[in-house]
Amino acid sequence: MPDIPRSHIRNFSIIAHIDHGKSTLADRLLALGKLTDERTGKDQILDSMDIERERGITIKSNSASFYWKGENGETYLFNLIDTPGHVDFTYEVSRSLAACEGVLLLVDATQGVQAQTLANFYLALEADLYILPVINKIDLPSADVEKTRAQIEKSLGLSGTDAVPVSGKSGINVEALMQAIIDKIPAPREQDAAQGARALVFDAYFDTYRGVVEKIRVFDGEIKKGDQISFMRKGGVHPVNEIGISQLRLVPQDSLKAGEVGYVVTGIKNVAEVMLGDTITLAAKPASVPLFKYKEVKPMVFSGLFPVNGDDYPLLKESMDKLALNDPALIYEPESSEALGFGFRVGYLGLLHMEIVQERLEREFGLALLTTAPSVTYHIYFQHKPMMTLNNPAEFPDPGDIDRIEEPYVKVAIISPSEHMGAILQLLADKRGENVSMNYLDTTTVQIIYLVPLAEMIFEFYDRLKSVSRGYASLDYEFAEYRRSTLVKLDILVHGNKVDALSMIVHKSAAETRGRQVIEQLKEHISKHQFVIAIQAAVGGKVIARETISALRKNVTAKCYGGDISRKRKLLDKQKEGKKRMKMIGSVEIPQEAFLSVLKTGD
Structure with a gap:
């Protein structure tokens, strides 16, 4: 070099x-x-x-x-x-x-x-x-x-x-x-040379042979191969086994000086010991002040992530730890479901982030995964208890105890050719949007700014926006505020049993429509059993939509060639009794495709 x-x-x-x-x-x-x-x-x-x-x-x-x-x-x-x-x-x-x-x-x-x-x-x-x-x-x-x-x-x-x-x-x-x-573009300058060596960890990834490889930018001093370094937030002292620059491959160097960007290998095998945004300093002469801290990332969308094979849970946990090192926006905690077993409640920055995380886990770690319907974080206020933060619909409290519910709103900025403005405004109105401003960037391009509930955006908003604008509209959004809303928990019952993984929180005005969409999708994907299956959508104790899957029926009278009708009646009654008994003790198997189909029920 x-x-x-x-x-x-x-x-x-x-x-x-x-x-x-x-x-x-x-x-x-x-x-x-x-x-x-x-x-x-x-x-x-x-x-x-x-x-x-x-x-x-x-x-x-x-x-x-x-x-x-x-x-x-x-x-x-x-x-x-x-x-x-x-x-x-x-x-x-x-x-x-x-x-x-x-x-x-x-x-x-x-x-x-x-x-x-x-x-x-x-x-x-x-x-x-x-x-x-x-x-x-x-x-x-x-x-x-x-x-x-x-x-x-x-x-x-x-x-x-x-x-x-x-x-x-x-x-x-x-x-x-x-x-x-x-x-x-200006040349780099040292932040504070008196602090000694300081470098920012701006990215990292896990290498099977080397352990964690940290990508760094040196702001002060010099870090050399063989130095002992420490992380100012995570602590711990580690040797610099290798240091260098990235030229599409890792190229080892003797040292990195202030202003240079490169990588460092310390042999760390436990991903929990490294945090993006941390400051590296020399253990022999540590700095007193870290460089700066990234803003805390707040997930916008939550969903359950479960292994299709329950035995893969330990592998899923290990894989999530490794992926979170490379993607600190990924927030997760253990969760269990009656329908799906053990998994994680995962927080994402958006729907594409959710899709990419699942695809990376499946490709890079060989996992077969199931994702539940996405939801957002709600604030639930009670009469005599502290406020509750809820991101899992299955944990929705008794409605009788609730004083009010607040849901997150995002500030949406859309830039589009003005000819599509009418269709876009109609879409925003359908999604309970509230106008903030509109201004023209030039004679043919308009910028539309609206406040929209985040829960409305996570169901096919982007797809519909691209559709109504013929692909020309572009979208950006950021969290704005929490607002009071009339929200209810929508339960899905299959054969009289609540399926906790399919529960969702929806606006009261949309509950029936959303419930009907879900049960129609389920009806298509749940196969027939030996007994009649009722699929219901309910709010509280009230059923608001129902679909019925008819029973598989064997033709028990096929062997009767003529003869008295009482003989046929006797066979049909015997079949009826058998089906009644089977309905009481039978359980319904819900295939993976049924859960996935619920994700696709948009507008």
Whole structure:
């Protein structure tokens, strides 16, 4: 590794709305930095997981270091961190930004400023980073660079003339962008040299052979191989077995100095000993003040996660611990269900986060899993007891004891072509939304801001929004407040028995509709038994919807060829008695598909 002075280091991240070309631009920068070539290169090189490549989205932030010779002939070290764009992974973005001095704010020249562009822009402002606007996809026929410049000026308050127009795919003007990074993004500086060595753990993952690999950004001093380091929040002293930089593979170095980004291997095997956002310091000369702390992440959506095979519970627990190291937004605690056995109550940042976590557990750890219907966190107030926080509908208290219930509302920002505004407003009204503001970003693009109950958003809101806007609307949301609502617990009964895994909390006005949707789905997926099965939706003791699955019926009179009717009647009565007895002692088997189908009952 060349000896690069701190003034020649540039730590930056790429932020943008989903699908505006972050990973493609990152591929281009890495190719120019000689980390990839035609033989070793592949699309989305920083998207290392199969799920990311299949879905075309970034889920995990990733980093790479490379060198570039500036116009002055001197060599610079670039540390690039690629970040997710979907609203559910905003926490990943905030962690990445903590290790940077500047960001490239990417805007698609064909779509302009979108909802997540604004959200990530404010994250960068909050982190006090230099923001360099970049207009991407300028080679497309529908690109409108000047209109995008005007949008950047009006909606973001940045200089449109400073925006660098590029094409990540074809490479147009990307070398000029490299020079702009050198000229505009500031070099790192030490926070407080008197504190000694301090480094921020901004990411980590578990390696089967090395243990926990921590990705770090050194802010003060120097950390060398062989040093003894300690974690300021988690405690414990560990040796630095290996330290280095990431160039799509781990490249060992002798040390990392202030301003540099890399990794450290300490041989830690227990993932509970590492916490993202912790500060590493030297054990011999520890710092007195940690660098800073990430905001506590609050899960927005909860659901039960159970292994299909009950014997896999220990493996699920171990897998959750390893995944939580890599994804600190994942909150979980043990839960048991009469229908599904032992599992976990898991908190997620959103529905995509929930889907990705389940898929990662199944692929990376070979588990077969079952997820219950998602719910949100409610505040339940009583007459003579403290307030109760509820995220599991099965634990809903006796309605007679409840004074009031409050549910979370989120502030939803939607950016869309104005021609779809009517359909979007109708969707928001259907979801019990309340208008906050509407303003035009230009003559054809409108920004709609509404307050919407989070519980309404987790059932196919995003799908319906894309449908009514023909795919052109973009969405961002953040928690706003808790509000009083008329909510009830909806129970699902199969053969007279409550299925706790299917219980849900719904608005009183939607209880019958939602109950009918669920039992219709169950009727399709529960096979016929030897007796009649009643599937009911109930609120309290009142049944509000019912479906019946008829019994399997053997033709017991088939052997009667003519003869007296009393003989046939005797056989039918005998069958009837048998079915009555079977109904009293029989149990209904609910297949896994039935639970999954409930997740898909939207509007």
